[in-house]
Amino acid sequence: MFSYTTDTNSEDCNIIKPINKKNVKQAILGIRPCDSASFGIVEKNFDTEEYKDPFWINSYKATTFIGLACDNPDSTCFCTTANSGPFDEKGLDILLITSGDSFIGKILTEKGEEAAKIAGWTTEAPANSVSAIEKQKKEAESKISSSISTDKIKNKDTLELYNASFWEEEAFACINCGTCAYVCPTCWCFDIQDEISDKKGIRMRNWDSCMFPLFTLHGSGHNPRDLKYQRVRQRFMHKLKYYQDKYKSGIQCVGCGRCIRLCPVNIDIRSICDIMNS
């Protein structure tokens, strides 16, 4: 984010200065639709009426998203009931669809048009592409075998859900490793740290997670989320309830299923969601 010197001989000693970062145009090629859908969810946190996070926004604006439609969803995928789908176009500039040994690119935005031109993707798609893609999409969607319902969570009393008796039991197996947050495309929490070597220092931001007790530890030693279940509750409540409360626009999840696949103790957001929604 910033750099500085602590050299007392320098007239800029201890003055914190922005690092001149050129946001060179970049493209993410082959991003899955669920991942690109997550950007719209995360954007609400970093681009607000009161404050704009220039690091996030500039780098987001400089990026072209060229997605790859998903023909073989995993058993843990539930994107079709969580803001996305295997052929979802949200957040994408181009959607690539596998067609035999090649791809058909569906150009979705001006940014996508520019990227296609630069890449030299000029061959017209076959005439029957639209219906072929539609068929392929239906097939992919029909392979999604799991789903969640969040309709009741929206109108439930936040405090009632927060105080519900199931949290301790659901969190029992959790080892607070933070893997769920690490692989989550909609988790955005971060830390800010200073790092100094000799007299040259930087202020940087790094990944952080609500699974760790240090995340909320006060200077006094008091910790509002001291216990494991309180941190597990925070993560699920944030994704499935607080986000809905705050933005009135669905949950903070795209159903990618990674947290389910990678959780070492098999905590499953789908079953937590079921309990919260029942």
Add this chain to the structure above:
Amino acid sequence: MQNPYLPYPVRIDDIVTETEDKNLKTFKFVFINPEEEKKFSYKAGQFAELSVTGKGEIPIGIASSPTEKGFVKFTVNKVGLITTHLHSMKKGDIMGIRGPLGNYYPWELLEGKNIVIIGGGFAFTTLRSSIIYMLEPSNRDKFKEINVVYGARVPGMLLYKDELSAWKKRDDINMHITVDSTDDPNWKYNVGFVPAIVGEKVPKGNKDTYAIVCGPPAMIKFTQPVLDQLGYSHDNIIMSLENRMKCGIGMCGRCNIGEKFVCKDGPVFTLSQLNKMPKEY
């Protein structure tokens, strides 16, 4: 695009050790670029991130009042890495401040009302800001009766002692200073815990009387039933919270209480609001 993470450079203009345990110091900062003082336009109740190179940032309530020009003041308790380093810094040293951040005591609403300020320990900083603000000659008429209950463990742990005794002599503010205990035979103020003094000295609640409460959790816990008994509605009890923070602008994710961020939606909440929120602070 304004970068909300970039601190303004400031020079430490003065350092005052406030308490006998030397754990609380008040830092007076002067902006290096005078135009940035105007940008740092704040109201009593807001906070800022104090920024020390090589160490990091800490959120601290602004102790000076918007009516005091040319400088900003913060009283800092020595607790962790950054505050300990800050306590070793000297007059003339350069550092940064970032803000003002958060909301403030609802001054528009408080105009024309009786104000009761209840503070304990070193949480008195934004309350000092508020008192100075209200006592400013051009502001004093905007408020009716002002009562202040301020307590510390012992006399030597009270902040801003000179100002406390100056306010005590005035007739447009009722100061109820108290300590938990003292062996000083010359102690001329109250002895007793804040909740007890609130019960004895504070006027009864009505729709035109607002209490601003700021202090350690135990004080808040035992003061609330006293205010309930005095008839204060929970809409008329205003509190300021603390949580661990980094960004100060509602983005980094750690200070949330439910959907609210203490840094951006707070730190000031009414008790009515807090009643509807998880107790995660």
